[in-house]
Amino acid sequence: MNTGQDTLTYVYAVTRQTEALRGLLADLRGVGRTPVLLLAADPESEPSPAAGPTTAAGHAPAAGAVPAPLALVVSPVPYEDFNEAALKDHFEDLEWLESVARAHHEVVQAIATRETVLPLRMATVYRDDSRARLALTDQQPVFARRLAELDAHTEYGVKVYLTPAAPPPAAATVGSADGPGPTTPGKAYLQRRKAQHHARETVYQEARQAAASIEAIAATYTPHRVRHAPQSGALTGPREDRRENVVNDAYLVPDRDAARFRADIEQAAREFPDIRVEVTGPWAPYSFAMTADEAADQAGLEGQGP
Incomplete structure (x- = not known):
């Protein structure tokens, strides 16, 4: 691919080279609308015939099959x-970050529809293909193990939101024939604050119960x-409907x-009408791509970049 310093090698993920990806890559575009390719540890490597085509995202190779060789996307x-100095400046540019993050995510999600994928961090770049291949070779046992653990699994998100609390009614400041005596503005304020605190604690308690129920189900x-x-x-969400x-x-x-x-989970959420539970996905397994130790190793390999 690239050999000079006009370009760098951007890495989205690790996956397996399979026939299922061939048609997808022909039309896939990444950061800056650049073509997306598979980069093998061995440039002569081809998908293993024993592995055969995969039929859907996350399907493990058939029992006894030789796993297809690994490749970087x-x-x-x-x-x-994308050189080191430029990235430091760009990380202060939210519009640029959003554009790159969206392109990175779209590539990873597209690969995940056809094959198990191990996402890497956004803006993982190497000086050239040779450095990227070296990283793949050095980390191949780790990558292979993680891909095997992710086979036939998908990430789902579960979020719990507090609904905005309605403001309590204003306390009366004038007495009546049947009611208590006059309430001063100071007392009215304290009563409102107490009512707000009580309502808030009730909602938090319901959220804790919902979280415990969801965790038990999951x-x-x-x-x-x-x-x-x-x-x-x-x-x-929008300001008028923003939830915690x-x-x-x-x-x-x-x-x-x-x-x-x-x-x-959605059924359990119906038992808690004063909160909102949101289940998102399916997602590529961003949250489960690397253990803490493996992420540290990857960061070390990234140091071989520009």
């Missing part, structure tokens, strides 16, 4: 935009959960159980 990107399908930090308010995100979990679910997983 790559495309060329401009050196001027545990019957998979032991693999990653707890992400809750999203900020700016990411949870209190649970933001990811689960790695066997494909055979995916429909029942979603249905059972």
Whole structure:
């Protein structure tokens, strides 16, 4: 692909070379609308006939079959935009980051529809194809093990939101013949604050109960959960309907159980009318791509880039 310094090698993911990907790659475009290719550890490597074509995303190779060789999913990107100094500047540019993140995600998701995929971090770049191949060769046992663990599994997200609390009615400031005496503005304010606090605690308690119920249900399908930090308010909807995100979990679910997983969680959510539960997916397994130690190893290999 690239040999000079006009371009760098951008890596989206690790996957297996299979016939199922051939037609997909012909029309797939990545960052900057560049063509997407498979880069093998051995440039002469071809898909193993024993592995045969795959029929759907996440399907494991048939029992006894020789796994297809591993490959990086790559495309060329401009050196001027992706060298180390440029990336530091671009990471302050939200519009640029959004564009690259969207293109990265679209490539990974497209590959995931045909073959098990191991996503790498956005803006993983190497000086050239040779450096990228070296990384693949060095990490091949780790990548192969992770792909085998991800076979026939898909990531789903489960988020819990608090519904916006309605403001309590204003306390009366004038007494009546049948009611208590006058309420001062200060007392009215304290009463409103107390009512708001009580309503908030009630909603939080319901959210805790919902989270516990969802975790118990999910545990019957998979032991693999990653707890992400809750999203900020700016990411949870328009201002007039913004809700507080209190649970933001990811689960790695066997494909055979995916429909029942979603249905059972959505059914449980109906028991908690004052909160909102959202099940998202299917996603490529971003949350389960690497263990902490493996991610550190990958970061070390990325140092071989520009």
